[in-house]
Amino acid sequence: MRLAHELRLPADRRASLYYALLLKDVGCSSNAARLCQIIGGGDERRVKAGVKLEDWTRPSRPKASTLQLLWTSVLPDGTALARIAGIVRIGLTQHRNNEEVIKLRCDRGAHILRKLGLGDIAAEGVRGLDEHWDGSGYPERRTCDAIPLESRILAVAQHLDVFASECGTDVAIDVLRQRSKRWFDPELVRIVQHLQADGTLWEAVLPGTPDSATRHAALDLAPDEVHELEASGIDLICEAFADVVDAKSSFTFRHSVGVTDAALRIAHNLGLSNARLQFVNRAALLHDLGKLGVPNSILDKPGKLDTAQWRVVQEHPRLTQEILSRISSFGELAFVAGAHHEKLDGSGYPNHLTGDHLPLEARIIAVADVYGALTEDRPYRAGLSHEQAMGILRQDIPHRLDPDCVEALSEEPTV
Numbered sequence: 275m276r277l278a279h280e281l282r283l284p285a286d287r288r289a290s291l292y293y294a295l296l297l298k299d300v301g302c303s304s305n306a307a308r309l310c311q312i313i314g315g316g317d318e319r320r321v322k323a324g325v326k327l328e329d330w331t332r333p334s335r336p337k338a339s340t341l342q343l344l345w346t347s348v349l350p351d352g353t354a355l356a357r358i359a360g361i362v363r364i365g366l367t368q369h370r371n372n373e374e375v376i377k378l379r380c381d382r383g384a385h386i387l388r389k390l391g392l393g394d395i396a397a398e399g400v401r402g403l404d405e406h407w408d409g410s411g412y413p414e415r416r417t418c419d420a421i422p423l424e425s426r427i428l429a430v431a432q433h434l435d436v437f438a439s440e441c442g443t444d445v446a447i448d449v450l451r452q453r454s455k456r457w458f459d460p461e462l463v464r465i466v467q468h469l470q471a472d473g474t475l476w477e478a479v480l481p482g483t484p485d486s487a488t489r490h491a492a493l494d495l496a497p498d499e500v501h502e503l504e505a506s507g508i509d510l511i512c513e514a515f516a517d518v519v520d521a522k523s524s525f526t527f528r529h530s531v532g533v534t535d536a537a538l539r540i541a542h543n544l545g546l547s548n549a550r551l552q553f554v555n556r557a558a559l560l561h562d563l564g565k566l567g568v569p570n571s572i573l574d575k576p577g578k579l580d581t582a583q584w585r586v587v588q589e590h591p592r593l594t595q596e597i598l599s600r601i602s603s604f605g606e607l608a609f610v611a612g613a614h615h616e617k618l619d620g621s622g623y624p625n626h627l628t629g630d631h632l633p634l635e636a637r638i639i640a641v642a643d644v645y646g647a648l649t650e651d652r653p654y655r656a657g658l659s660h661e662q663a664m665g666i667l668r669q670d671i672p673h674r675l676d677p678d679c680v681e682a683l684s685e686e687p688t689v
Contacts, residue, residue: 275495276474277427280465286395289497291424293392294399296492298428300514301383301400303522303566305375310570312371314349314360317569321347326436329453350571376404377413382521386514399424403432406457418459426459430466433458439481509556516559519566523573525652526565532650534558536642536683541635543682550635553607558639561611564593576653591615592624610636614643617674629676637676641667644675645683 275295278288302322309318324343341361348360364371384401388394402425405411407418430450437446447470454463469475478491503511516530537558541551565573568590572583579587595612598604613636616622618629622640632640648663658666664684671677 275492276469277430277462277465280469281423283423285498287424290393290395291399291427292495292497293387294396294424294428295431297383297387297390297392297396298400298403298432299383300386300518301379301381303518304382305378306522306570307524307574308378309375310574312364312375313344313347314352315571315575316347316350317571319567319569326432327440373412380404380413386517389514389517390510395422395424398422399428401425403428405429407454407459408456410456421459426462430458430462434466434475435479438476438479443476443480505552509552512556512559515563519562522566523570525574525650526562529646529650530559530562533561533639533642533646536645537639539685540638540642540679540682543685544634544638544678546634553610554635554638557607557611557635558642560598560607561594561614561639561643562590563597563611564590564595567593574653578654588615588623610639614639616640617670618676619673621674634676634679637679641675641679641683644670 275288275292278291283291306318309321310316313321321343324347328337328340328343344361344364345357348364349357352360380401380403383403384397387397387400399422401413402416402422405414405416405421405425406429407421407426409415409417433450433453434446437449441449447467450458450463450466454460466475478487516534520527520530534555537554538551541554546554568586572579572586575583591612591614594614595608598608598611601608610633613625613627613632616625616627616632616636617640618632618637620626620628629637644667645663648666649657649660651657664680667675667680667683671680
């Protein structure tokens with residue numbers, strides 16, 4: 275946003291840039307499964323974090339750090355020979371793989387921004403994030419001024435943040451300068467150097483700055499037309515982020531929506547008011563937000579999870595609650611969404627809450643979540659029928675699942 279100010283970007287363009295910056299990575303979940311496949315079942319999150327520090331446009335001249343990243347990420351359960359073969363294969367297909375995974379992310383990100391009504395400028399800004407000044411980027415290999423200005427600013431800002439956090443501000447500036455006219459718009463690089471010289475570039479964003487200070491500084495830059503959302507706008511955001519979560523795995527591509535459908539059927543049959551139906555709708559859509567922190571090597575594993583992997587999975591409801599709790603008006607919703615794996619007898623997770631601490635809405639979503647998991651295809655089995663799922667649910671009443679919620683779901687769903 276400081277770059278935009280120096281460029282005297284008009285207010286409407288600054289607004290589009292602001293939302294593009296906040297949502298630049300919203301499409302990342304869409305390529306997680308594919309990247310996990312490419313690296314042979316390794317942790318795609320580790321690769322995504324590490325690759326931002328590497329110059330992946332020069333596969334014929336790999337750095338030691340690039341090879342180290344691949345060695346620790348590719349085929350983690352394979353033999354040394356298999357890992358070497360895997361790394362060679364990735365090197366030979368790198369450009370094709372990059373184009374595929376970046377296009378998946380950028381197209382999905384742009385789609386979500388448009389779905390949220392943020393306009394073409396913001397959407398195309400996100401879509402062009404990985405384009406490079408010299409045409410070596412993706413998804414369209416655009417060059418120079420053919421790359422949207424918002425995309426060029428996003429790329430520079432992302433670079434500065436990643437390198438400053440991992441390597442320090444001096445390295446961030448040095449590498450930015452080295453990649454000027456190759457990755458980055460040279461005029462933007464010049465402005466960065468100017469802001470660095472006058473001491474304003476890193477204000478409130480230095481590594482070590484408290485998150486709250488950076489958050490407040492960013493919110494202070496919000497466009498002037500920011501206003502309180504209507505209920506329909508909040509619902510739309512919940513739907514969009516449910517899409518983000520479900521895109522992470524081919525086995526959960528409709529999970530949030532399916533759980534929401536089941537939860538609303540239960541809530542409606544139990545006679546909840548319209549206001550509580552809306553609450554259930556939002557909490558169900560967002561209940562698995564924390565799964566964005568679970569690697570696909572675990573989510574898509576065809577066999578039984580080991581103890582360490584199961585611990586990672588069990589943290590996702592806590593992460594859901596933590597994320598949603600940052601929205602002051604979502605306090606109750608955060609608790610209910612984060613309690614979807616709790617059970618009446620205290621055998622659930624992450625907090626082992628008992629029925630006395632679980633409101634009706636949390637019980638509804640817990641039943642809907644189990645029903646969704648049973649009826650969906652998973653890596654290790656095909657989805658069960660409605661009758662089969664109901665039979666299993668009834669085995670867990672009244673000690674684990676709420677009997678009224680289970681019976682409210684018993685009616686055969688309409689097609």
